[in-house]
Structure formats: structure tokens, C-alpha cells
Amino acid sequence: MxxxxxxxxxxxxxxxxxxxxxxxxxxxxxxxxxxxAFYLTTAFLTVLPVAMLIGGFYWVRKLQQKHDAVDQS
Amino acid sequence: MILLVAPEIPANSNAERRQLVSSSIFATVILIMTEVMFFAALISAYMIIRSGAEEWPPWGQPRLPVFATALNSLTLLASAFCLHRSVKVFSSQSSQSKQLLALTIALGTVFVSVQGYEWVQLISFGLTITSSTYGGVFYLIIGAHGLHVIGGLLALLACLRRLNSTSQQLTIDNLRAAQIFWYFVVGVWPVLYTLVYLL
Incomplete structure (x- = not known):
């Protein structure tokens, strides 16, 4: 009440x-x-985080490959 | 069956966990990803506001000092070069690295000071955060960048302090983390300068 x-x-x-x-x-x-401008910025804000995530995965993968190469040599 | 969680590694397992990148560098990269989105949102808002304006800059509002800021931008770019050299000689020539780091901080301080002077002048000419949308977005975007420059300077100052200290040793990873952040601050500036001052 x-x-x-x-x-x-x-x-x-x-x-x-x-x-x-x-x-x-x-x-x-x-x-x-x-x-x-609205369409353009929407596309920009959509693609940017995905691109960063893909870049991040690629970076970690490259680091892993570099470490593996050092281990094997 | 799909496993949603990774199976636990037994304590007596021979599997080793390797650190691919230091925590400080990884944390800085994550921070920069969020900062990129923050600046992307500001740029998007700026572009949409600007596209709706009939005249840009609006009539009666002061023009921005394009040439003086271009020269000031060179100071910021020079600071990135000094930091690059400082990190490069960090392991071999500690004293030179220290000098270059101090020069980086000095150049960054000059950039912020000139920006501050520019703001004082613009405010005296009537461009304030409430005078128009133009003033609002200008101070928001350039101010956000200025705060990041100050944050980067504080990180570099902490590195310099640890470089001078005998009790707290500065590691190359700590310096690289500060370097990555400073590169971001320097790298985003030409984009903002082109958008806000030139276009």
C-alpha cells in the first residue's frame, strides 16, 4: 500500500x-x-570493434607462432 | 556434446602455461581498444552534428588557429619519435634513454600548454562550450584528447621516476606499455586535427 x-x-x-x-x-x-552521415557512422561503429577483435586475435596468433619458432630452434 | 568451459588442467599435468605478452602491455592494448571506441563515438557524433549544420563553423563564431595548431602537432609527433628512440636504447644506454624520455615529457607538456593557451584565447573570443554546438563539440573532442595527453604524460612521468629510482626498477614492459598508450595519443591527434581544424 x-x-x-x-x-x-x-x-x-x-x-x-x-x-x-x-x-x-x-x-x-x-x-x-x-x-x-548517420549510415556512414553506423557502419564505422559496427565494423571498428570487429576489426579490432580480429586484429587482436591475429596479434596473439603471431606471438604464439613466434614463441613456437623460438622453442623449436 | 559441446563443452562450454575448458577442462581443468590437472595439478600434476606437464602442460605449461606460457605468457605470450606481459600483463601491462596486454592491459594497455585492451584499454586502447576501449579508447578507440570512445573517440570513434565522438567522431561519429561530430560528423552527424556537422552534416546537419547549414554553415560550419557557424556564423559569428571564431575560427580555429589552424597553422599554430599544425606547428603544435609537430611537437607531439616529435615527442613520439623521442619516445621511440628512448625505448630503443633502454637496455643498452640507460642515461640516454632517460634523457630522451625527459625530452618526450617536455614536448608533451609544451603541446598541452599551447593547447591550453589556445583555449584561453578562443574563450576570450567568445567560443565557449555553451556558445554553440560548434563550441560544444570542439571542447568535447579536443578536451577529451587533451585529458588523454595528460594521462599519457603522467604514465611517462611514472616511468621516468622509476628509471631514476634505485628501489623500484623500471622494466622494458612497463615502458612499452606507456609507449603504446603515447603512440595512441599521438596517432589519434592527426585524425582529430584533420576533422575539427581542417575540414
Missing amino acids: KAVPAIVITGLASLFLHFDVQACAVCFSSSENTRA
Whole structure:
């Protein structure tokens, strides 16, 4: 029962204290340039971590091969 | 059956665990991966904000000192070269390595100081973090880089202190970890300079 006042206050606050928010990163501009920039940066931010992970695995593999070569010689 | 966890190596096993890379270097590489994503996010935000602006830099906002910052960039690049030389002679010529490390720190300090002076001038001309989106993204991106330069300088100072100390020996791995971080700080700067100052 203690939760009821909190729910009522929150409900009233959401009715009267609301304000507009931008739902997406590019809502401030509808230009073609912004759309292109959004696509480009999305691709960039998607590819970059994958590329870093692949680079990291490659680096560790090279280190392993280097150590193996030292062991064999 | 698919094993989700690696089987435990028995205590009496002959299998040896080898360390391929030192913990300090590995930790620095992981840190740099996160930092790359951080700067990539800042660059992405900058590109999207800029693409939506009709005029860039906005009318009435001061222009950035392109030439002075280009010269200052050379200082940062020179510091990376000094650090490269310092690490190279670390094992053979300790005193020269120390001098080159001190020179690296001095050049890095000059870079930060000139950047600080530039900021004071820009603020006096009316470019503040709240004056426009232009000011906001400029101080956010360049400020984030400046903080990283200061962080790198602190790491290099710690290396120099340990190089001078008799009780705490500086290992080549510690120095290499600081070197990798400094290379990142220096390497990301031309990208930021081109994006923010030139384009």
C-alpha cells in the first residue's frame, strides 16, 4: 500500500512535467547529408570493434607462432 | 556434446602455461581498444552534428588557429619519435634513454600548454562550450584528447621516476606499455586535427 502514493505522484508528474525528446540521433535534421552521415557512422561503429577483435586475435596468433619458432630452434 | 568451459588442467599435468605478452602491455592494448571506441563515438557524433549544420563553423563564431595548431602537432609527433628512440636504447644506454624520455615529457607538456593557451584565447573570443554546438563539440573532442595527453604524460612521468629510482626498477614492459598508450595519443591527434581544424 505504501507504493500507491508513489505511483500516483509519478503518474501525475508524467502527465504534467513531460517535455519533448528527440527519439533518434538524427531527428534534429532531415537533410540528405545527415542521413548519409548517420549510415556512414553506423557502419564505422559496427565494423571498428570487429576489426579490432580480429586484429587482436591475429596479434596473439603471431606471438604464439613466434614463441613456437623460438622453442623449436 | 559441446563443452562450454575448458577442462581443468590437472595439478600434476606437464602442460605449461606460457605468457605470450606481459600483463601491462596486454592491459594497455585492451584499454586502447576501449579508447578507440570512445573517440570513434565522438567522431561519429561530430560528423552527424556537422552534416546537419547549414554553415560550419557557424556564423559569428571564431575560427580555429589552424597553422599554430599544425606547428603544435609537430611537437607531439616529435615527442613520439623521442619516445621511440628512448625505448630503443633502454637496455643498452640507460642515461640516454632517460634523457630522451625527459625530452618526450617536455614536448608533451609544451603541446598541452599551447593547447591550453589556445583555449584561453578562443574563450576570450567568445567560443565557449555553451556558445554553440560548434563550441560544444570542439571542447568535447579536443578536451577529451587533451585529458588523454595528460594521462599519457603522467604514465611517462611514472616511468621516468622509476628509471631514476634505485628501489623500484623500471622494466622494458612497463615502458612499452606507456609507449603504446603515447603512440595512441599521438596517432589519434592527426585524425582529430584533420576533422575539427581542417575540414
